[in-house]
Amino acid sequence: MLGKTPMKLLLAAAALSLLATAPQVRALELKASRTSPFDLALTGKLAGVAPGETRYVSWSEIRALPTTRLMLDGEFVKGSQELTVVFLSDLWAALSVAPGADALFATCGDGYAGIYTSAFISHYRPFLVLEINGKGPGDWPPPGLTFNPAPYVITVSKALAPDASKFLDIEHKKPWGVQKIEIASFGESFRGIYSGKWADPGPAAVAGRDIWLNSCASCHPGPSGIFGGTKSERPLPVIAAYAAYDSPFFMKYVRDPKSLVASAKMEAHPRYTDEQMAQLMAFITIGAAPAP
Ligand code: HEC
Incomplete structure (x- = not known):
C-alpha cells in the first residue's frame, strides 16, 4: 500500500506531522560512555560538555525524537524504500548547544567527514537515517546492499530540496557509517x-x-x-x-x-x-x- 502512495502526498503529510510535533522536541539524554555500537558520539560546543570530551546518545533516544517517513527511490537499494529519518535541524534542537555554535561536522568510522553549515542545514534539509523499510541499523545492511551503512547515514533528498543536485559536491553531504557528530563554530574552526x-x-x-x-x-x-x-x-x-x-x-x-x-x-x-x-x-x- 505504502509504496503506491504518491510521494507528494506522503511528503506533505510528513511536513504537517513535523510541524505538529516540532515544539515538543525534548532534550536528548547524553551519556558519559558508550553502551552500544549504535550510539552516536557527540562532541564540541554542547552545554556542560568540556572541550575535547565526548558524550553518547543511544539510537532509541534519537528514534524518540520527531521522525518523518520518506518514500525515496533508489536511495540504498533498488526501487522505492521507506526511510524513517530525523532532520539535522531537529537533532540540533534536541541538544543543549552552547552559544556560538553554527555548524555540524559528521565523521565516519573510516575517517571520512562531512561539513554542514547552518545555512546548508536550513536550505538543503539534511537528515539522519534511522530505519530503512522499518529496520534499524542492527538489521542492516538491507537485502541487496553489500556495504553496511550503519550506524548512521546523513543524506539529503532532491524530493525535499529540489536544487540539491545543483550543489557542486552534494555527494560529500551523504556520508555512510557516521559515528560522530561535532557541534562547532564555523568561524572558529576554519x-x-x-x-x-x-x-x-x-x-x-x-x-x-x-x-x-x-x-x-x-x-x-x-x-x-x-x-x-x-x-x-x-x-x-x-x-x-x-x-x-x-x-x-x-x-x-x-x-x-x-x-x-x-x-x-x-x-x-x-x-x-x-x-x-x-x-x-x-x-x-x-x-x-x-x-x-
Ligand atoms: C574520498 C576521500 C578523498 C577525497 C574526497 C579527496 N581525496 Fe585526495 N586523496 C585521498 C587519499 C586516500 C589519497 C592518498 C592516495 C590514495 O591512496 O589514493 C589522496 C591523495 C591525493 C593527492 C596525491 C597526494 C599524494 O601524496 O599522492 C592529491 C593531489 C589529492 N589527493 C588532492 C585532492 C583534492 C584537491 C581533493 C578535492 C577536490 C581531494 N583530493 C579529495 C582521498 C580523497
Whole structure:
C-alpha cells in the first residue's frame, strides 16, 4: 500500500506531522560512555560538555525524537524504500548547544567527514537515517546492499530540496557509517583558512576554498590541524605542493587518480571544469613557494 502512495502526498503529510510535533522536541539524554555500537558520539560546543570530551546518545533516544517517513527511490537499494529519518535541524534542537555554535561536522568510522553549515542545514534539509523499510541499523545492511551503512547515514533528498543536485559536491553531504557528530563554530574552526594569507585571497581562491571545504576536506585534513577528514594522510600543504610544482599532475590526479596511480584510493572528480580546477589551485597554492 505504502509504496503506491504518491510521494507528494506522503511528503506533505510528513511536513504537517513535523510541524505538529516540532515544539515538543525534548532534550536528548547524553551519556558519559558508550553502551552500544549504535550510539552516536557527540562532541564540541554542547552545554556542560568540556572541550575535547565526548558524550553518547543511544539510537532509541534519537528514534524518540520527531521522525518523518520518506518514500525515496533508489536511495540504498533498488526501487522505492521507506526511510524513517530525523532532520539535522531537529537533532540540533534536541541538544543543549552552547552559544556560538553554527555548524555540524559528521565523521565516519573510516575517517571520512562531512561539513554542514547552518545555512546548508536550513536550505538543503539534511537528515539522519534511522530505519530503512522499518529496520534499524542492527538489521542492516538491507537485502541487496553489500556495504553496511550503519550506524548512521546523513543524506539529503532532491524530493525535499529540489536544487540539491545543483550543489557542486552534494555527494560529500551523504556520508555512510557516521559515528560522530561535532557541534562547532564555523568561524572558529576554519579561522586558519580565512585569516592571514587567506584573509582576502580574491574571488577565484574564495570559490576554490568552498570546493576544498565541500569536497577535499571530506578526506584531507587542513593545514595546522584545521578540521577535515582523515581518510587521507596528506594534509593541505602536501596537496598544495603538488598543485604548485606540477599542476598538470595535480589536475589529472584530482579528475582521475587511477590514471596516474593504479592503486589510488581517492575517488575521481571528473565533473570539475577547468575554471573550478583553477579556483581550487588558486586557493590551495596561496603562500606555497613558487615552482623552482
Ligand atoms: C574520498 C576521500 C578523498 C577525497 C574526497 C579527496 N581525496 Fe585526495 N586523496 C585521498 C587519499 C586516500 C589519497 C592518498 C592516495 C590514495 O591512496 O589514493 C589522496 C591523495 C591525493 C593527492 C596525491 C597526494 C599524494 O601524496 O599522492 C592529491 C593531489 C589529492 N589527493 C588532492 C585532492 C583534492 C584537491 C581533493 C578535492 C577536490 C581531494 N583530493 C579529495 C582521498 C580523497
